[in-house]
Amino acid sequence: MTSTTTMEKPVEAPSSFYPSLVALEDAVRRDLEILDYPSKRWMRPQERPDGAHVHDVIVIGGGHCGLTAAFALMRERIANILVLDENPVGYEGPWQTYARMPDLRTRKAVTGMELGFSNLTFRAYYEAREGLAAYGELKRISCDEWTGYLIWLRRVLSLPVQNESRVEKITPDGNIFRLDVVHGDRRQTLLARRIVLAWGPLAMGGPYVPDIIRNGLPSTAWRHVYDNFESETFKGKRLIVIGAGASAFDNAGTALEIGAAEVNLLVRRPHIPRLSLIRATDTAGFLGTYADLDDQQRIALMSEVQRNPSPPTIRSLNRVEKWPNFHIHFSAPLVSARMEGAEVVVQTQQGEVRGDEVLLATGFAFSLQKCAPIEGFAGQIACWGDRYSAADGVVPERYRNVPYLGRNYQFTEKTPGAAPFLKHIYDFNQSATLSMGPTGRVSGLKYGVRRLMQGVAGSFMQEDFTRQLALIRDYNDSELDGHPWVEKPTVAK
Numbered sequence: 334m335t336s337t338t339t340m341e342k343p344v345e346a347p348s349s350f351y352p353s354l355v356a357l358e359d360a361v362r363r364d365l366e367i368l369d370y371p372s373k374r375w376m377r378p379q380e381r382p383d384g385a386h387v388h389d390v391i392v393i394g395g396g397h398c399g400l401t402a403a404f405a406l407m408r409e410r411i412a413n414i415l416v417l418d419e420n421p422v423g424y425e426g427p428w429q430t431y432a433r434m435p436d437l438r439t440r441k442a443v444t445g446m447e448l449g450f451s452n453l454t455f456r457a458y459y460e461a462r463e464g465l466a467a468y469g470e471l472k473r474i475s476c477d478e479w480t481g482y483l484i485w486l487r488r489v490l491s492l493p494v495q496n497e498s499r500v501e502k503i504t505p506d507g508n509i510f511r512l513d514v515v516h517g518d519r520r521q522t523l524l525a526r527r528i529v530l531a532w533g534p535l536a537m538g539g540p541y542v543p544d545i546i547r548n549g550l551p552s553t554a555w556r557h558v559y560d561n562f563e564s565e566t567f568k569g570k571r572l573i574v575i576g577a578g579a580s581a582f583d584n585a586g587t588a589l590e591i592g593a594a595e596v597n598l599l600v601r602r603p604h605i606p607r608l609s610l611i612r613a614t615d616t617a618g619f620l621g622t623y624a625d626l627d628d629q630q631r632i633a634l635m636s637e638v639q640r641n642p643s644p645p646t647i648r649s650l651n652r653v654e655k656w657p658n659f660h661i662h663f664s665a666p667l668v669s670a671r672m673e674g675a676e677v678v679v680q681t682q683q684g685e686v687r688g689d690e691v692l693l694a695t696g697f698a699f700s701l702q703k704c705a706p707i708e709g710f711a712g713q714i715a716c717w718g719d720r721y722s723a724a725d726g727v728v729p730e731r732y733r734n735v736p737y738l739g740r741n742y743q744f745t746e747k748t749p750g751a752a753p754f755l756k757h758i759y760d761f762n763q764s765a766t767l768s769m770g771p772t773g774r775v776s777g778l779k780y781g782v783r784r785l786m787q788g789v790a791g792s793f794m795q796e797d798f799t800r801q802l803a804l805i806r807d808y809n810d811s812e813l814d815g816h817p818w819v820e821k822p823t824v825a826k
């Protein structure tokens with residue numbers, strides 16, 4: 334996703350506008366202070382001969398996963414960190430750009446980002462702004478409210494986020510990483526000991542474009558719903574939307590409301606799937622323990638969860654069905670696509686559909702090899718196809734190239750010993766789902782971030798073991814000093 338600087342920035346009203354939000358922020362500060370134990374510093378800055386600063390952790394991506402990771406690390410006193418996001422403030426993630434939906438699919442009671450501090454929940458934030466009754470009446474969290482909440486969290490927690498900073502390349506360099514970053518109109522090189530890839534679902538490959546469309550139509554005749562464009566461009570157009578997931582209907586609804594002349598939506602299946610199976614995973618048992626299951630169990634569970642794509646919400650269906658210029662075509666997989674003059678002609682198994690433009694709602698294509706910042710070492714990352722050794726079968730094709738992660742989100746090596754730096758990169762995004770359980774969605778956050786944080790802290794303890802040992806061996810602080818019954822300190826204080 335490229336930056337959206339041309340758009341008006343979502344503005345969060347200052348806290349003083351809402352006296353109860355000011356009170357909530359005071360309560361948050363008090364909570365954080367009360368639960369501040371142990372507050373002692375245990376990490377030491379790394380010295381570089383050239384004096385360059387080395388961050389302990391750089392988190393790439395300032396969406397809800399990146400912000401939560403940063404908060405969790407800071408609570409564990411790993412505070413020498415930085416979050417980078419390519420977008421301007423308020424435009425991180427899909428909410429103000431390519432989501433094109435009025436509200437979140439997640440239920441309003443969802444928690445995760447607050448790390449157990451009830452005053453940091455969406456509910457506390459919303460009640461402080463709008464009142465208790467308003468929260469009771471709220472059906473769904475709108476994208477604007479979610480954006481406002483993320484901006485508020487980031488501010489109230491003083492999370493170190495640098496916006497408009499795109500990481501172009503990650504290079505292992507001894508026991509640290511070098512990151513080539515484009516920040517506004519200048520280039521930066523940043524150094525870090527650990528990397529958290531909280532860069533969302535699109536970074537690992539990008540939107541999926543079927544070959545029939547790519548080969549059959551000029552690039553001016555189609556776009557993907559995950560591309561960055563103004564919805565106004567739908568006005569007056571005859572659109573052919575391909576896909577049957579939530580994004581297909583959200584985009585069709587947006588187009589119709591904006592004044593599209595006609596929308597034809599092509600669905601490969603004979604029906605829209607009834608069940609959003611991912612919802613069945615929203616249990617403490619599944620989310621909390623999935624990552625500890627063996628390989629066969631994880632494949633079995635995830636194959637069941639993903640046996641059909643997530644359907645649209647009932648609100649998305651209601652949004653489009655009332656329009657007379659909306660037509661849905663079932664059992665209509667693509668056969669071919671061509672131009673006839675300025676007109677797009679898409680041939681399906683049910684016949685021909687004509688329009689001005691194709692809008693693809695075909696999800697994203699996961700590919701480590703197409704992920705530019707890690708191109709240099711993507712081939713060294715172990716995937717499920719390299720590791721899975723089911724006695725009674727082979728790994729399903731669609732899982733073969735999905736990264737096979739360690740139990741704390743870290744990459745693992747395809748050839749043991751060949752790329753030890755990989756264990757210091759944490760893959761905290763949708764591509765972790767098969768290894769770790771639902772990742773990226775808000776509902777899995779609370780369990781995922783705990784594992785991530787323990788993994789990062791544990792790896793620092795291992796790497797710095799000699800220094801940690803020395804810290805205890807050289808500990809020299811006693812309130813008993815000077816008392817006649819007490820031994821004399823061996824080293825002067």
Ligand SMILES: Cc1cc2nc3c(=O)[nH]c(=O)nc-3n(C[C@H](O)[C@H](O)[C@H](O)COP(=O)(O)OP(=O)(O)OC[C@H]3O[C@@H](n4cnc5c(N)ncnc54)[C@H](O)[C@@H]3O)c2cc1C
Nearest residue numbers: 394396397398419425426437438439500532533773774775
């Ligand atoms: C249309 C849509 C609707 C969704 N609705 C819901 C929902 O209602 N509820 C739910 O739980 N989940 C939903 N999801 C799934 C998931 O929660 C979202 O994808 C969510 O945004 C994931 O959060 P994140 O922090 O992992 O990534 P993102 O929110 O995508 O944030 C990642 C950020 O990293 C930035 N980035 C990427 N590469 C780089 C780079 N190289 N350098 C710097 N920055 C970079 C991205 O631009 C982005 O700002 C939805 C997903 C989509 C696509």
